[in-house]
Amino acid sequence: MPGNLHPSGGGLALRKRPVVRRKSQQTVAVSADCAVSGGVPNPERPLVVSLAKLLERLTGYLPEPDLPQIRAAYRFADAAHLGQYRASGEPYISHPVAVAEICADWKLDTQALMAALLHDTAEDKGITQAELIEHFGSTVAMLVDGLTKLDKIQFSSREENQAESFRKMLLAMARDIRVILVKLADRLHNMRTLDAMAPEKRRRIATETMEIYAPIAYRLGLNQVYRELQDLGFQHGHPMRYAVLSQAVRVARGNRRDLVDRILTATTKSFSDAGISVQLHGREKTLYSIYRKMQRKHRSFAHVQDIFGFRVIVPEVLDCYRALGVLHAQYKPMPGKFEDFIAIPKLNGYQSLHTTLIGPTGAPVEFQIRTEAMHRVAESGVAAHWLYKSGSGAEDIARVSTATWLQSLLDIQNENRDAAEFIEAVKVDLAPEAVYVFTPKSRILALPRGATPVDFAYAVHTALGNQTVAAKVNGELVPLRTELHSGDVVDIVTAAHSRPNPNWLAFVRTGRARSKIRHELKVSQQAESQDLGRRLFVRALAQLGMRLDQLSTVDWTRLLQWSGNKSQEEMFADIGLGKRVADILATRLQMESTTGDARPHDVAVASGLPSPPPQAGDAPTPRASLQLDGTEGASVHYADCCRPIPGDAILGYLGKGEGLTVHLQDCPQARRLFQKHPRSWIDLNWAPSVSGLYQVRLSAVVTNGRGVLARVAASISERDADIRHVTMDDDAGQPTIELHFLLAVRDRKHLADVLRAVRTHKFVVRAGRAKAH
Secondary structure, three states, rough: OOOOOOOOOOOOOOOOOOOOOOOOOOOOOOOOOOOOOOOOOOOOOOOOOOHHHHHHHHHHOOOOHEEEEHHHHHHHHHHOOOOEEEOOOOEEOOOHHHHHHHHHHHHHHHHHHHHHHHOOHHHHHHOOOHHHHHHHOOHHHHHHHHHHOOOOOOOOOOOOHHHHHHHHHHHHHHHHHHHHHHHHHHHHHHHOHHHHHHHHHHHHHHHHHHHHHHHHHHHOOOHHHHHHHHHHHHEEEHHHHHHHHHHHHHHHHHHHHHHHHHHHHHHHHHHHOOOOEEEEEEEEHHHHHEEEEEHHHHHOOOHOOOOOOEEEOOOOOOHHHHHHHHHHHHHOOEEEEEEEOOOOOOOOOOOEEEEEEEEEOOOOEEEEEEEHHHHHHHHHHHHHHHHOOOHHHHHHHHHHHHHHHHHHHHHHHHHHOHHHHHHHHHHHHHOOEEEEEOOOOOEEEEEEEOHHHHHHHHHHHHHHHHHHEEEEEEEEEOOOOOOOOOOOEEEEEEOOOOOOOHHHHOOOHHHHHHHHHHHHHHHHHHHHHHHHHHHHHHHHHHHOOOOHHHOOOOHHHHHHHHHEEEOOOHHHHHHHHOOOOOHHHHHHHHHHHHHHOOHHHHHHHHHOOOOOOOOOOOOOOOOOEEEEEEHHHHHHEEEEOOOOOOOEEEEEEOOOOOEEEEEEOOOOHHHHHHHHHHHHHHEEEEEEOOOOOEEEEEEEEOOOOOOOHHHHHHHHOOOOEEEEEEEOOOOOOOOOEEEEEEEEEEHHHHHHHHHHHHHHOOOOEEEEEOOOO
């Protein structure tokens, strides 16, 4: 299980007073947060920060022997930040203490609290990890190191650095969940004290909070933190909109108070009559949620009626459904506005019944019904593990959900070493909205909104996704890009030899599917490149009278040492991708076998390279031959400039890192490339039996008239050729028009059959294969 979901708060005996070594007496600015140094003392602010408030919160749940460790961490941090002030003019130590107080509200353990107090010492004052280990132990030092990496994020500047820092943040979180809990406490306090910052910096930090930290808080089930971060982000990101909406809500609060009281009185009596013990609370929706609803529904505030909601808390799960029945008997439910998150919890473990009713004035009123345990998880998420030690089923669901998500982060990281791809995948998985779909065996899967059958297949199993060829939704065949909806039953059709299509990357939604597809494509391309490279090397050896199976261990050792490859497979892949030239390697091997040494110049001369450039009008003269049978896969590409098909005279270009590109021998582009890279060409021919379809361009000049395009297309289809693309010249009013088709055919004979069929029409002036360009 990833992450330390059950961290221990083991004791630590400090043997000597901490010695703080600073880089300089000057303060150092923090890159991303508003807890920046460089401020000046404010005479109106207290210059001494007391630890009493924090210790008062800790005495309620921390063991007495652990409190000296908290004091020691505080003294160390206070000494490190001596002379450093926040932008507000407060001593900098006030920020770590405030962060620790938030962590204490969540009842985090001793090590997490010490990390909260020390979290800026390395970033701001150059305290090394070795010093932290010496004074506080390796666990606290590891937590501080994880938090230090988080603080390096710089949003909207130097994208590559930001992506790498974001990846480090998430991987630190996956190793130990306390890293992100302390970080969220840090960000929450920074957002609460953002007023002292410049407006531009406030907007940047607010945007970063809304896009990264609020979604992470939601994904971990910290809904209270999620809502506050959203409201603070809204306040600092759009201050004018926030102020106007805040004023409107204050006015509405007084106008609608009577309605809230009426509903509370009526529902309390109904529950009492039904004999159900409940806690009933009226709540005002957050400003940001009201703002989002106004945006989503394109309404002014005056037309948003449900700014208040009600929460019903009952003792047992069955009481939730009994309470639902009481409410539906009192007020009419709105159709399509009931959601059962108890039977199907949200991705973050949240459980409740949601129903929207028509209130006494005709306005919609939302109710949430849950048990006490569900309420704890709904507000605190994964932090409920520290807050409450009851180990209820609701808390277990949240813990397992978080562990599953953290494991998925590690899986994505293992298959996506590119930081930008990693962020792209994770941001999708952070999306709060989900759909709930079923397998044919009634297993429920939660997927992000907008997910497709391909996402579903990879969520079930990687092998299922890789072999997907079609999908049925509710018994009907649908395109693989179809968006799934809650309640859909999805059945995946597979084929044993199928593999992922690169086009899937254009519509898959989940990070898991995206990373698995990319990984499989890389693996298959590597295998195909190795196969092609092996064939090229075998051909090169055969020209010199040598065989691959006759090479000794000594031969391979010399060859790999000269090529710089670590293994035979890597060398074959490099040959297939055009990074190595098989003829040069084979010649070098032959010369070393006979003379014991060979210089690069000798190798080039012995292999006949470079060949003299062709004269004007002559085709390139290639050096060797290789057969193509259509099974080479992604390692062989057919040039768009000339579109070769079986039966054509062809040759191949091995571009560095591009694999083998096939050109017509009379292709103008091939002639130009030969002048620049004469060593990169090999002769090709077609195997006697070639499989597959090959794209070719066909042009037809026809007399302009009604139905002409349809009749030409029908003739092409009757000859079993696939039409991939059609365009026509814009010659309105002209007697003739030129049609351009991109077809998929088997070979030159198949193309000739198609052309004969097209030319039978009287309105066809001429038709033929488009020339290479």
